[in-house]
Amino acid sequence: MAKTNKFSLKNVDLWYNNFQALKNINMNIPSNEITAFIGPSGCGKSTLIKSMNRMNDLVEGCKITGSIMLDDESIHGHIDVNALRKRVGMVFQKPNPFPMSIFDNIAYGPRTHGIKSKFKLNDIVEKSLRDAAIWDELKDRLKKSALSLSGGQQQRLCIARALSVQPDVLLMDEPTSALDPISTAKIEELVINLKKDYTIVIVTHNMQQAVRISDNTGFFLLGEMIEYGDTQQIFSAPSDKRTEDYITGRFG
Amino acid sequence: MMRRFDEQLAILNDMLLEMGAMVEKTITVATQALQTQDVGLAKKVIELEDDVDQKEKDIEALCLKLLLQQQPVAKDLRLISAALKMITDMERMADQAADISEIVVMMNRVPYIKKLEHIPQMAKATIKMVTESIDAFVRKDLELAKAVIEYDDVVDDLFDLVKHELIELICTDSSNGEQAIDLLMIAKYFERIGDHACNVAEWVMYSITGKQVK
Numbered sequence: 232m233a234k235t236n237k238f239s240l241k242n243v244d245l246w247y248n249n250f251q252a253l254k255n256i257n258m259n260i261p262s263n264e265i266t267a268f269i270g271p272s273g274c275g276k277s278t279l280i281k282s283m284n285r286m287n288d289l290v291e292g293c294k295i296t297g298s299i300m301l302d303d304e305s306i307h308g309h310i311d312v313n314a315l316r317k318r319v320g321m322v323f324q325k326p327n328p329f330p331m332s333i334f335d336n337i338a339y340g341p342r343t344h345g346i347k348s349k350f351k352l353n354d355i356v357e358k359s360l361r362d363a364a365i366w367d368e369l370k371d372r373l374k375k376s377a378l379s380l381s382g383g384q385q386q387r388l389c390i391a392r393a394l395s396v397q398p399d400v401l402l403m404d405e406p407t408s409a410l411d412p413i414s415t416a417k418i419e420e421l422v423i424n425l426k427k428d429y430t431i432v433i434v435t436h437n438m439q440q441a442v443r444i445s446d447n448t449g450f451f452l453l454g455e456m457i458e459y460g461d462t463q464q465i466f467s468a469p470s471d472k473r474t475e476d477y478i479t480g481r482f483g
Numbered sequence: 484m485m486r487r488f489d490e491q492l493a494i495l496n497d498m499l500l501e502m503g504a505m506v507e508k509t510i511t512v513a514t515q516a517l518q519t520q521d522v523g524l525a526k527k528v529i530e531l532e533d534d535v536d537q538k539e540k541d542i543e544a545l546c547l548k549l550l551l552q553q554q555p556v557a558k559d560l561r562l563i564s565a566a567l568k569m570i571t572d573m574e575r576m577a578d579q580a581a582d583i584s585e586i587v588v589m590m591n592r593v594p595y596i597k598k599l600e601h602i603p604q605m606a607k608a609t610i611k612m613v614t615e616s617i618d619a620f621v622r623k624d625l626e627l628a629k630a631v632i633e634y635d636d637v638v639d640d641l642f643d644l645v646k647h648e649l650i651e652l653i654c655t656d657s658s659n660g661e662q663a664i665d666l667l668m669i670a671k672y673f674e675r676i677g678d679h680a681c682n683v684a685e686w687v688m689y690s691i692t693g694k695q696v697k
Contacts, residue, residue, distance in 0.1 A: 478557055
């Protein structure tokens, strides 16, 4: 079956005032695959991921040119930004549950999108928690505060919360960097299972994580995309010396 | 300052070179033993083969340690995985040199039914292949690795020649049969050494290009 692209980026430049953070980015993100962005701090990978659901709109002085297409539709066109963020969910480095119950954390999104039926919300909460592989751990304590959970559980709760509005895409910005190895392994397993239903883009500083879970890898340096391709190819025989130097730790 | 990992890779490189030199020596001494029918020399090959086995184990242990500690990628991954495959072939070459020597010991100085001509040529050709496959590794020389693979045809042709000569000798006098079969086995061992040198060259190519040679 031919690959379809969920995202298609063409000539994307991005400035924070006078500083150019992204330089002429051209790439396709295939549907139902895991795409990893790697590169040193400040290379633009987080900026790029945030551009994909227009989180950078909130940053003062941020200007973006070029086109970012989601399912062949520009995300800067007529699309409503709330509708965009419903389709393109995000999970951050530090788990950020709302200071409310586990149930309400998950129901928050669906409620803001107008779902009021308790019956429907129950369903959504269960399905989202199941999809995030945390239902069995939390089903008996849905009324407890989300803040009482461990870091790893909080992160899976945040993934469940992102899934509750049935997005197409899940953007993950270093989702395991604050977690212990067991929680990290659970999230990695979860991410791999989610790709049958979602397109996933993950920023990671953990090279081995990129190797373990991603199908495609893009390497970024100083705002440029240096190399992008099949993960196994990039990590076994990269074509650019800068990629080689970075992934083998001989950078700089 | 050299990183610890680079130091370890340099050690791996040196150990592979040492093993290469040991294998070359094993084949060379086996060839001398064969040509001179020197049983003492043949027995020495069997000792040399033990040293090669030990070197293989040491390199294997280092590779496994590096895989575990460094989780290598890109050229480091290719080097270590190629090393792990190469040492298996190198160890087999030494085994075959020892097999040749065992036959020399077994023949116990019984005069050859014919002056050895093409078998020493096979030995020379395989030693060249072994030397050059190791050189290709050291110099990361893709062309030399390819040349080694192509040169295997020379060894194969010599093997066919030896085989036909031996068949003729048996046809002429069936009492030549026993020694002819021994010599055929020796030729076959040299032919296999050539194949293993090809495998080494293929792994050298993989470690340079990242493409597996079919």
